[in-house]
Amino acid sequence: MFETNFSQKLTLHARHSLKEARDLARYTRHGTIEPEHLLLAIFLEDTSLGSILLENMGFEKEALAKLCLKKKTRGKTLPATRIVPLSPALKDILRRAYFLASQFHYPYVGTEHLVYALFESESETLKRILAALKISDRKARTTLESHLNFDNFPQLSKMLDLPENFLIKNKPTESHATPFLDQYTTDMASSDIHNADSLIGRDRELDRIIQILTRKQKNNPLLIGEPGVGKTALITALAKMIARGAVPHTLFGKRILLLDLTLVVAGTNFRGEFEARLKEIIREASRDSGVILFIDEIHTIVGAGNTSGGLDAANILKPALSQGLIQCIGATTLAEYKRHLEKDPALDRRFQSVVVAEPTLEETKGILWHIKKSYEDFHHIALSRDVIDLAVDLSVRHIPDRFLPDKALDIIDEASALAKQKQTTPVALTVRIDLENELRTTRTLKESLIQNEKYDDAAAWHAREKVLAKEIAALKATQGERPENNRTPVTAEHILRTVSQMTHIPFAKLSKEAPKQKLIRLHQALAKHLVGQKEAAAALERTLSRSLSNIGDPNRPLGSFLFLGPTGVGKTLAAKILAQEFFGDQSALIRLDMSEFMERHSVAQILGAPAGYVGYGEGGKLTEQVRRKPYAVVLFDEIEKAHPDVFNILLQILDEGMLTDAEGRKVSFRNTLIILTSNLGTASFTQQANIGFTKHIGKHDLAERFETIKREVLETLKKEMRPELLARLDHTIVFNALDEGAIADITRLELDILALRLKAQGLTLKYPKTLVSYIAKKSFAPEQGARLVRKNIQDFVEKSIAETLFDAPEKRSLRLSVKNDSVVCL
The missing domain is CATH 3.40.50.300 (P-loop containing nucleotide triphosphate hydrolases)
Incomplete structure (x- = not known):
């Protein structure tokens, strides 16, 4: 039924237009408000959508006013107190506008709806106006369709008459249409x-x-x-x-x-x-x-x-x-x-x-416990208090850049979805789901046939619809909506796997693999690959055992070390081994060369460029990498070359385990290993290596010499490094210079790696001890550590193998030997 308070549905522009149309009717001494009065009133309502539509059709104010303002009789303008009723034609236009808005779910009737209804009407006066202004009906409709996009405008039914006085201001009522x-x-x-x-x-x-x-x-x-x-x-x-x-x-x-x-x-x-x-x-x-x-x-x-x-x-x-x-x-x-x-x-x-502050840990656990039923009902799973507590604890530790309770709820939601994937659907429920899908398809077909007036076919589908509905109702009665006793419990494993997927932290690390097993694996890897550095390997194992036992401060990095020693002795290699064994991935190594941060302006790149500077919004070289890999080894290479401002950043990392980047985002370093490397005291180490193998001295004397040099290097370190930085490090580890024995072991290790690469291609490689001695002797240079080993293997061994394979590509067994100060491949 048409609302009596129709004016409440009109927009401000539409209301003003109707009032202006009434005033125009009084001015022209018409006894009723006609469609042409409304047309001109809408055009005069600047900034309204109806006015814009009319202007796009080609209407002009002066010409339209001249046609619409012809006075019907001579005399004075009708008094303002006199009620001017709507003409039957305008009533029909308002009905059309109202139902047009209703059809397209508009909460109001605007000037655009009035314009559309005007051109849908059969008013002879409007037709004469369009002809006089030379505006074609086709152009008018094209403009309306392009702006309003009303397709297949339906024929509107006749409704009850509008009240004659609906334009008179209504008295306030207790309830208003909104x-x-x-x-x-x-x-x-x-x-x-x-x-x-x-x-x-x-x-x-x-x-x-x-x-x-x-x-x-x-x-x-x-x-x-x-x-x-x-x-x-x-x-x-x-x-x-x-x-x-x-x-x-x-x-x-x-x-x-x-x-x-x-x-x-x-x-x-x-x-x-x-x-x-x-x-x-x-x-x-x-x-x-x-x-x-x-x-x-x-x-x-x-x-x-x-x-x-x-x-x-x-x-x-x-x-x-x-x-x-x-x-x-x-x-x-x-x-x-x-x-x-x-x-x-x-x-x-x-x-x-x-x-509104972030809720505490206990408050969050209480929130999740009280709303768990909605997740249980949605996912058809069961949540225990232990699982909820674990989700909250892990979200705090491993998702530091988001806030409670939202991040904990996300873990619960995803873990519930993961548990739901493992559910097996009962056969009876599968049958019911198939029937429900068929019922939806049947209803769609039936409705389509009714719209196309194919009533006989629609009746057949309606009968099928009733049969399907009865079958589904019977199944529901026997099965229940969803059996409550078959809920899948969400376990700690679901929570751990979800956190692992969200944070890219290895599942093995989250699942708290036995610390002893991990320590044994780390010991084996260090013993095999970190040649000649037993003291350093032992110091690393001692410090990391504390982190693996979970007794360290949770608000600091897992470990922090300063590696001292000459170049090429295994400092960076030790960081790679830690990344592989401690985090399960050798790529979990974030390396920053401190020679790139020697100037004050370059330090800003660590946290990201501040607002207004080039590069703002791109993230910092350090913070962005740690945000993406929160579980990693962070290596600050050659720290002595860094600008002093870098040490201020390191102090914050080592003390609080957090950094704030240039965009105000907090980045957690609490799941990282921090390693600083330095070459301070290189001359003393290389001198020791030369002494050890140019003079025949015992191991005891060599150990004493190493301790003496170690004290000298640490004294030099105290002069060069800030004491507050050294105090915050877990351990300062001194790497020894490599002697000839260590170089020989590294040579053997590199030759074994080469043999494995050839084996993958179907080739076998054998080499004598004399080759190891030959390469080791050529590679021994205390000032370069073991860096020459790989180069000499490339220059002498790999070159000889390549020449042999070029000459005899069918050869599958290779044997190396040393003859006349050169490597020969047979």
Whole structure:
């Protein structure tokens, strides 16, 4: 039935146009308001969508006014007190406009709908006007279709007559129609949005919000908190409390409506449309004292809808807020508040800030325990308290850049989905699902046949529909909707695998592999590959055993070391071995060459360029890599070359296990191993290596000499490095210079690696001890460590093998020997 209060459905532009049409009818002394009066009134309503449509069709104001303002009789203009009724033709046009808006789910009737209805009408006067202005009907319809995109406009039914006095201002009533609020807002107390049945540890914030809402002035709370801490859930809980009456009497009968600003902006193609919609929303909210608007991500109102010559949402809301016409609750993050709202004091002072802090560990566990039923019902799984506690603990340790309870809920949700994947569907349930799918298909076919007026065929499908419905009902009666006793439990393994997938941390590390086994594996790898460095290997194992036992400080890195020694003795190799054995992946090594950070300006690259500088937003060389690989060895190579400002960054990493990059994001180093390398004291080490093999001295004397040199190097270190940095390191490990025996062992190791590469190609390689001695002797250079070993193997061994294979490609067995100071391959 057509609403008696029809004018409430009209936009401001449409209402003004109808009033202007009434005034034009009085001016021309017509007894009724005619379609041509409405046509001219819409065209005179600047910035309205209807006016823009008419202008695009080719209408001109002077010509149209001349045709529409012909006076019917001589005499004075009709008095303003006289009611001018609608003509039958205009009534029909308004009906068409109303049903056009309804058909396409518009909450209002705008000038665009009135224009469309005018051109759908059969008014002879309008046809004469179009002919006089030389505007073809085809051009008019093309313009309408291109702007409004209404396809297959339906024939509209005749409805009841409009009341003759609907343009007269209505007296205020207790309840008003709110089409714009209905269209663009959602009641936060409705049960189908945001599960907030339980709110743990938020009493202080709730009391503060209620206190602000009951103020006389500036009664607009603004919730400020990090993403995921529960700002929206807090308002949802408040809305449900109001609905239950569990609030002070001053809030009885209030409704908190979530304003969808994106929906308000959507479809506003022309200047003034957005402003008109928002003004209507404000008007409806101001007339209903029980409405409280909630704008989530309120910083988006700054600039929203701002087109050339228009206002943004913030400037439209300011007058209503300052005059107390509406109440509004906002929610935003601290970063967005500083970036947008704090810079606009006129807007900021309309709100009262409420800081929503991240809940504690125990509060989060309580929150998850109280809302677990919704996840259990959705995923058809079972959650235990131990599993929930594990999810919270792991989220805090391994996802430091997000906030509780959101990150813990994500783990629970994904782990539940993982557990659900393992569920086996009963055969009876599979049959029921197939029947339900068939029922949906049958209904679709039936409806399609009805639309095509094939009623006999539709009746047959309707009979099939009834049979399927009975079968499904019978299955439901025997099976139950979903048997509660068949829920799959979410286990600790599901949680661990989920965290591993989300953070790229090896599952073996999360599953807490036996520390003893990992330590044995690390010992074997160091003994095999870190040749000639027994002291250093033992020091590494001692320090890392503390981390593997989980007795270290959880707020610091897993371990921090300073490797000292000459070049080529295995410092970087030790870091690679740790990455492989400690983190399960040799690529889990983040290496920074400190020679790149010798200047003050280059230090900024570690954390990222500050705002306003080239490279801002690209992330830091260190922080970005650690964010992507939170479980890794971080190697600061040749630390003595770094600018002193780098040491300040290292102090923060070693002390707190956290860094904040240039964009304000926190990066955790608590799951990393920090290794600094330095070549301080190289001359002393190379001197020791030469002494050890140019003079015949015993092992005891050589050990004493190493300890003496070690003390000298550490004294040099104390002079060159800041004492507060050295104090924060877990261990300073001195690598010895390599003697000829160590070089021989490394040569043998490299030859074995070469033999494995050839074996993969179907070739076998044998070599005598004399070859090892030959390569080791040529490679022994204390100032270069073992770096010459690989080069000499390439120059002498690999070259000889390549020449042999070129001459005899069918050869599969290779034997090396040394003849006349050269390597020969047979």
